[in-house]
Amino acid sequence: MQVENIYYDLDKYNIRPDAVPHLEKLISLLKQYPELKVIAASHTDTRASVEYNIRLSSNRSLAVINYLVSHGIDRSRLSREYYGKRKLVNDCKDGVNCTEEQQQANRFTEFYLFLDGKNITMDCKL
Numbered sequence: 151m152q153v154e155n156i157y158y159d160l161d162k163y164n165i166r167p168d169a170v171p172h173l174e175k176l177i178s179l180l181k182q183y184p185e186l187k188v189i190a191a192s193h194t195d196t197r198a199s200v201e202y203n204i205r206l207s208s209n210r211s212l213a214v215i216n217y218l219v220s221h222g223i224d225r226s227r228l229s230r231e232y233y234g235k236r237k238l239v240n241d242c243k244d245g246v247n248c249t250e251e252q253q254q255a256n257r258f259t260e261f262y263l264f265l266d267g268k269n270i271t272m273d274c275k276l
Contacts, residue, residue: 153179153261156214157254160197163209165217173214176261177221189262190214191231195253196244203234214259 153176156169165173180186192210194203211230219225235244238256242248263271 153263155258155260158210158257158259160195160253160257161206163206163213165213173217173221177218177223179263180218180223180227183265185265187227187229187264188218189229189231189264190259191233191262192259193233193237193239193256194235195256196235196238196242196246197253200234204232207232207234210259 154172156165156172158164158166176188180188190211192207192214194207194210196203198206208230211232215225215228215230218228235256240248240252240255242252242256261271262269
């Protein structure tokens with residue numbers, strides 16, 4: 151199973167309107183399978199310090215967790231990871247001149263789904 155990534159604006163951690171349909175699919179899945187657990191893993195682009203970006207990605211993961219809890223999902227089923235700018239999806243490293251579109255690609259939360267302790271994230275796509 152796979153849930154689409156959700157994306158963020160620069161220096162923000164609020165849930166954007168374009169993320170809601172993806173989160174609603176995740177909520178539906180979690181309600182359908184009460185034994186399913188999720189890790190929300192968040193990332194940033196490189197346009198700030200390591201410390202700032204760790205805090206920002208932490209806030210992004212927490213915003214997702216809080217959103218899911220506010221929609222009836224038990225917090226004990228949810229975990230979070232936050233990487234800051236450590237796991238970029240492209241070559242937009244510090245000092246590299248990238249477009250806004252390239253930077254945007256690095257500002258996201260991805261979801262890992264677990265059933266009975268087994269990672270089932272890639273078995274099918276939602």
